[in-house]
Amino acid sequence: MAFVDKSLSTFQRVYFKLNMLHTQAGIGGFGRLGCGFRLVASVLLLLAIQTVRDAPVAFATEQLPAVSGHLAILEDPSLALSLADVLRPEHDGRFLPVIGGDISLGITRSAYWLRLSLPSGTDAAAILTMSPNFLDAVDIYSAAPGQGRVANDYRLTQTGDHRPPINSGISAIADAVRVEFKDGETTRLYVRILNTNSATQARFHLSRVEDFASDLSATTLGFGVWFGGMIVLIFVQLVFYQFDRKLIYPLIAVRTLSLMLLYFGNFGLSRALLFPQNGPANDVFIGACGWGALCVFAVTNIKLLELDRKSTFLHRVYLLIAGGGLIGIVFASLHLNLDFAPFGSVLAALAAMLSLVISLWYAREDGVASLLRAAAFMVLVSGSIVSIMQRVAVWDMPNWVFHVYGVAGLIHIVLLTGVLAVRLRDAERRERIRNSQALEAAQSAERMAAALVEERTAELNEARRAAESALQAEMQSQIQQVRFLEVLSHQYRTPLSAIRTSADSIALSLRKGDEVNRSRIERIRQSVIWLVQILETNLQRSLLQGASIQPEPAPVTAGSMLRAAFKRSQDLLNDPDIRLDIDDSVSEIVLLVDAAMIELAIVNLLENAVKYTALKGSAPVTLSLVRDQIGVAIVVRDHGIGIPTDDLPHVLQNGVRGANASGAEGSGLGLSMVARIVAAHAGSLELKSVEGEGTTAKIILPVAADAG
Structure with missing residues (x-):
């Protein structure tokens, strides 16, 4: 009982010391940190009381x-x-007594001898088991x-992870x-x-x-439950990540995995399962897992x-x-783990305590x-404190306390998974609110859009009514224009025919040597022809200004159609300088077109070429008929203003x-009409021009299907 009273007195002093720190923290304005100190102190005191009270009973019944x-x-x-x-x-x-049944020597390069003197009453x-199993060399002498x-x-029984495993069958x-x-x-x-490779x-x-x-x-069942629980937690964390794509979820999963690997080595499973014949590799594995867990711990906590x-x-x-x-x-990879261990241990303790302080500050x-x-x-820091106290044998603790840190790590991961679950729930709630707001906004926008659509409709x-009225007026105007030109053409044809007949009669009555009067009669004839061509051309143009063009195709040879257009342009344009160039191999190709429309398109191109060439000076215009990959090409080339x-x-x-066409008369309707005529015949119109050098217009028409 004296031992119990002394132990309880020691723990009470520890408790009151931590409680005093809590009071000081509260006075200093750090009340949230004080709550943490009190909780840690309470856990330690309760654990100590339970441990000390149970120890004599366990000894008496053992x-x-x-x-x-x-x-x-x-x-x-x-x-x-x-x-x-x-x-x-x-x-x-020189042997020194050890309190408890465990020793923790930390980082050392010395050899140690342990003496067990076990008096028996029966x-x-x-079976005496010794763990962990990753010490380099262990010699057990039993008498x-x-x-x-x-x-x-x-x-003598020799073991250690730098030696072959013993085959005791135990x-x-x-x-x-x-x-x-x-x-x-x-x-x-x-x-x-x-x-010499680990603590x-x-x-x-x-x-x-x-x-x-x-x-x-x-023990095996405990290992299975612990590792199974960790695997389940990793699965849950990754499932959370599927619903909320944030980096914290896979980081916590990696943190859980790092803790599993750390205990996989500390429990001796790595030596038994991975490196039974390779102690140095097991040392590297344990060291790398330990420092890797520290690295993951720091990154995850960020x-x-x-x-x-919050804080740069x-x-x-x-x-x-x-x-x-x-x-x-x-x-650890260079087998220098002991050289880094003192610094790394301090760094790990600093990281744990700093994380506790920050988490309490923002609790x-x-x-x-x-x-x-x-x-x-x-929980994690409390487990660390209890584990360290058990290892340094501050007082006698039962063997199961060795696993307190592992249990604390499991609870730590469970609580962090709970944090993720709460955050996921909050994220879902915020998402529902956003969706509700978005739906309301969408409905409002839909109502506004419906009203706007109604207004725009x-x-x-x-x-549309205004456009239809304008179109109707335009069509009526075009009809009236066509009728006017038809009447004008009809009214002009009669006197022009009379003039032509009279001129022919006068020519018959002239003497054979009267060339002066015959020349005058010929000019009268040409003027009549010119007036007729003007009337016919303008009438055709008026008929083609409607909404659509309906050609009446008929078979015609390309050469005859081009010569007719050339002759018509000569009459219309008063003998311009136009050079006709027809490829004989193309001349007899049959086209299925409305010859009158195509001739009108050619005349329009020639009229433009002659008109805009005259603005620059005197130069011939070329009208060509050539073969094209698609069909037949009619080319008009000038050397005008471009x-x-x-x-x-x-x-x-x-x-x-x-x-640059302001110096010539025109309305800009000619090329548009040509393009429409060509399109109505399933052809194409190509324009190439260089300002100041001239223009080349090419009409490409498909060959009739039975032309060969």
């Missing part, structure tokens, strides 16, 4: 000797002591009950030996540990031979605590911590999510003329 209280340690910096040396009186007196056979005063009394995970006990006798064991610690546990299988099954948004300084601090983890991985920032986040870090109907480059794409539009 039939096997307890390791706790019967363990001593001797440091061997020289690495040279043998079993015979440590059995000598001068070394035996005859029994037991029969009542023996062990000389080296020859001991049986356990593949933990280093284990069989130990015999006899009533009234003491069983002695010496264990030599040499570990040195050892935990001993005794089980009856008949109970060992069930204990091992329970997003989890939103430090990239803290953001950089955590990036430095993550960089330290990466450096640790490099050291009320974001409702339930912030509280869960703070609780997650408090009314405007369009009004515009068409400006900017105007060329638009001159085929109705009423558009080139900017």
